Amino acid sequence: MSEGKTRRPKAETPKGFRDYFGAEVTERKAMLDAIAGVYHRYGFDALETSAVETVEALGKFLPDVDRPNEGVFAWQDEDEAWMALRYDLTAPLARVAAQYRNDLPAPYRRYAMGPVWRNEKPGPGRFRQFYQCDADTVGAASVAADAEICAMLSDALEVVGIPRGDYVVKVNNRKVLNGVMEVAGLAGDDKAAERGIVLRAIDKIDRLGEAGVRALLGEGRKDESGDFTKGAGLGPGQAEVVMGFVSAKRESGAATVARLRELVGGSVLGAEGVDELETIASLLGAQGYGPDRIVIDPGVVRGLGYYTGPVFEAELTFEILDEKGRKRQFGSVAGGGRYDDLVKRFTGQAVPATGVSIGVDRLLAALRAKGRVAADSAGPVVVTVMDRDRMADYMAMVGDLRQAGIRAEVYLGNPKNFGNQLKYADKRASPVAVIQGSDEAARGVVVLKDLVLGAKIAASATLEEWKDRPAQIEVARKDLVSAVRKMLAQ
Amino acid sequence: MSEGKTRRPKAETPKGFRDYFGAEVTERKAMLDAIAGVYHRYGFDALETSAVETVEALGKFLPDVDRPNEGVFAWQDEDEAWMALRYDLTAPLARVAAQYRNDLPAPYRRYAMGPVWRNEKPGPGRFRQFYQCDADTVGAASVAADAEICAMLSDALEVVGIPRGDYVVKVNNRKVLNGVMEVAGLAGDDKAAERGIVLRAIDKIDRLGEAGVRALLGEGRKDESGDFTKGAGLGPGQAEVVMGFVSAKRESGAATVARLRELVGGSVLGAEGVDELETIASLLGAQGYGPDRIVIDPGVVRGLGYYTGPVFEAELTFEILDEKGRKRQFGSVAGGGRYDDLVKRFTGQAVPATGVSIGVDRLLAALRAKGRVAADSAGPVVVTVMDRDRMADYMAMVGDLRQAGIRAEVYLGNPKNFGNQLKYADKRASPVAVIQGSDEAARGVVVLKDLVLGAKIAASATLEEWKDRPAQIEVARKDLVSAVRKMLAQ
Structure with a gap:
């Protein structure tokens, strides 16, 4: 095209973004509508916050830098204040819970569904805009709130078309893990680095197996490529305690609880965590949610820097073929847990909260794999x-x-x-x-x-x-x- | 708070934005779901584009400035390219129609519902993020496409709870107006300024009345505050032609068409426009959409710089009390028309298109005024x-x-x-x-x-x-x- 002519704009989706056509829209919508129906029946109210937040409210601003940190799409408004697109639905909930604290019911049960934006390097299947689907209860200290979230998650999976037996909601408790850390001599601020290594090691058990995790608990581990990852430097006795925790799951919930009680020994925090797990199991049992749907599983270790009590994860247990044609379990489609400090950032007051986030794209992929998408996508x-x-x-x-x-x-x-x-x-x-x-x-x-x-x-x-x-x-x-x-x- | 303490972030919605709670979310959703059902039945497919577009694709970039123009929220990505939040749903449709032109069915019927963002001064009831709800047919030159949009709009209003008789879809044609301009001696590039004044004058007839419009067609008009607005400077004969157009509506569609045919006289374009109106009325009549629902009304003059053929507007005819307690008609809740140049920006090829946009907040307000909101907002x-x-x-x-x-x-x-x-x-x-x-x-x-x-x-x-x-x-x-x-x- 010659310089003199008006240049035509390129017709392309921005890098890392995508467009959704026809059934891609309506199938997701049908799934989210069904989930919203369950949330509504549980008394959760819809909340739709603005897509834009002040960077200050999002907390993506370090005091000593003059631009928002990586991870958000941000710009300055007419008053030079930095604004950004929300990167999740939890940060806006914290802002709302603080802003409307005198008007909202307490406890406040809310659900939210909508796009979030991440200013990250895009990759295959990784987009800069994607849906989240969250339900949280703010202001309830009782683990009855956690139990309710687990039951609701179970109902939500069934209502979208995952049959009972094809999923399990696993429940664990951060306090039990902290109790185990105490027993292993890893309490105290000076042991934070070791605890971090231990957490990351446990999180990798599916991939590295028991031997790999043991290596990371000890001196460290050399991977197949020869790269060395430094370990936590635990002695054999300490490592034994941690490994005992990871493999504490027993045939029945009662047996798992008994084993965990042994492991946390004299730790007050650990015992409190075990009590909470027991309470959750009994509250769920009273509503008919048995171990065919919800189980205590000490193997669940997720987002642990963030959570302060019960944590949960929904896994789909049916097999699919991976990209190399091997059979594997579909895996996690939702997770959450209890967190207490989000609202405190704004008000100075700790507000107990617990919630779950469903991986919209992963659950939709699972439904497609099972031929369970519900929307009427027939042509005219x-x-x-x-x-x-x-x-x-x-x-x-x-x-x-x-x-x-x-x-x-x-x-x-x-x-x-x-x-x-x-x-x-x-x-x-x-x-x-x-x-x-x-x-x-x-x-x-x-x-x-x-x-x-x-x-x-x-x-x-x-x-x-x-x-x-x-x-x-x-x-x-x-x-x-x-x-x-x-x-x-x- | 002392300088030494960590400053707490303010918990507030960014200026010009708002949050939606409970029934505010579900009532809007129920309305949009009902409309989507109608659009789907008409063969329109859902489209959900990314919220983010390149500023180049949006066209909010003048060649001689180095920042996007006013009106959009924009930032530079890692490659220094300017990105922005979409300000409507039509610009992304144009981008998609160009980008996927080899894959999409032709004609392409699509609907889109979702938030758009405007970087404008917020005011009472004017927000920087709000919903739009559009349906467009791209690639159909036939006015059968326009007729279909009008019928669909009528069905959509009824399905959300506006009873027949409480609304009317008014149809006009830009070509008729251009024909009238020809007859009034206002054709040609050198008369563009006069035409602009005439268009704006006609658009104000509801507010200024016939005398006010006549003044603006002539020398000009002094308003109550004494401010003077310069007129188009038309002679009495020219003004008579224009006023004849504005008041051309007759008891029946056939009589209105006959009157318009007189008015456009020898203008080829004008006659073409009248033929199109006649065809639209007959196509709608064949489907049972009579003048109780859809009427030819030369008084409809909307967004005229943009439209090239038929234009339509849905008005609610029942009365509400305004902020001063006076009775007035609810007014317009949707509008649209035919436009041809949007895709051309990208490909160089003109693609005929026609569509409608429903004012989500206004229609929702109308339903609330009529006690017709549908969502289950009962407490638990x-x-x-x-x-x-x-x-x-x-x-x-x-x-x-x-x-x-x-x-x-x-x-x-x-x-x-x-x-x-x-x-x-x-x-x-x-x-x-x-x-x-x-x-x-x-x-x-x-x-x-x-x-x-x-x-x-x-x-x-x-x-x-x-x-x-x-x-x-x-x-x-x-x-x-x-x-x-x-x-x-x-």
């Missing part, structure tokens, strides 16, 4: 245009179909080439094409083409099996709606 | 906690209610003060409180408190009218669900 009936002067007739047909609740379109492109109209119907995944030339119009009939059956016949070696079901029928114009309905039902 | 049944050691019993009750599909909560705050629990139930707009102390537990019963009735009794001068309906009943624990259901149904 396409009324073709044989005679452009009779557009009013075709629009009357499409009007009749729509009135009857049938998704339908009239072809609005240039009708000259009839082949293009059938190609269009194909692209629209249309189940039925309606055709009426002047001959059919004179006789008061329309032709219905069963495009689903047509595609099957085209893909099939023999016509034999379809011979009783014609791919094309002629019906009276007045029977259009009933005949289309019958064809759609086949 | 609240199970109170009389004895904190029996939390499992209370959770079992709430579990039973939820299993039966009844929205219910157990009180999760500190149960010590029972009065606080009833205050909580009140704040939650709870219809029923469930109470079970140790005495009731021993007898296997629960007490149900009808809070709706209780509030009525409290507000009433006499208990007489309520005497047959006790505000509090005792039922067997096993009958909890059925008794609550009965109380909710009253």
